[in-house]
Amino acid sequence: MDCPDCGHDRTSxxxxxxxxxxxxxxxxxECQRCSFRFTTYERPEWETLQVKKRDGxxxxxxxGKLRAGVERAVEKRPVDAATVESLVEAVERELAGRGTRIVSxxxxxELASDRLRDLDSxxxxxxxSVYEAFSDPEEFLDELDRVLDDRFERSDGSDDPDATTDDDSPDGTHTDDADD
Ligand SMILES: [Zn+2]
Incomplete structure (x- = not known):
């Protein structure tokens, strides 16, 4: 590689x-003539998007693999095939828009679970529980707590009729707060 400063063709x-x-x-x-220092980057040129797994x-x-994972998660849940397909497409679009050919x-x-979270808890x-591979059951329980908290927050102040399907009070009446 030529020195960007003096054009000499020997650098170390x-x-x-x-x-x-x-x-x-x-x-x-470093240029062997003028000692100018510079940095070069070397990376493989992937033709398609690559995924780096946990094991490297x-x-x-x-x-197809992502879709299968999502399909397993929504089994017997009120999420239809078209919704799954558009979720997978959205994830793929977002990955492609990252400007890198390699993603973890x-x-x-994460991208898929963010979207699933809005669809069905x-x-x-x-x-x-499958994808994040929680190393510690506590972590999983924390995540579960977060989801449950979200659901309560959402069903609290909202007039969304769909929210009542997840509500514990069948007649829709709320006591002020669950906290005593
Ligand atoms: Zn030079």
Whole structure:
């Protein structure tokens, strides 16, 4: 690589580092003539979106696999196939818009679970219990608590008739607060 400063064609690498994503190499170079220092980046040029898994393996993004995961989560829940398909499409669009050809599997899971959370809490919990691979049951329970809190908050102040299907009070009357 020619020196960007003086154009000399001999530079030496003074430092090499692998990027955080494991798919980029950053080299610090020094011109052998003028000692100008600069940085170059080396990364593979993927033709399609790649997913980096937890164990470090990289494989092409597979929308069928994502769809299957979402389908499993919404099984017997009031979420139809068209909704699942548009969720998968939305996730894929968002991944493509990231400006990188390599994304982490946890990002894929996160984007899908964010959307599932708005659709159906049961499906959401099922999905994250598989995808987030909670290392600790406490974490899972915390997440469950957060979802349940959200549901109470949502059904509290809202006039949305759909909210009553998840409501504990069948006649729609609320006591002021669950807290005594
Ligand atoms: Zn130079």
């Amino acid at each position: 690498v003074v430092d090499t580092r692998t990027g955080e994503d494991g798919a980029t190499v950053r080299r610090r170079r 393996r990289i494989e092409p993004f597979d929308r 599997s946890s990002l894929v899971g 049961v499906a959401y919990i099922r999905f994250v």
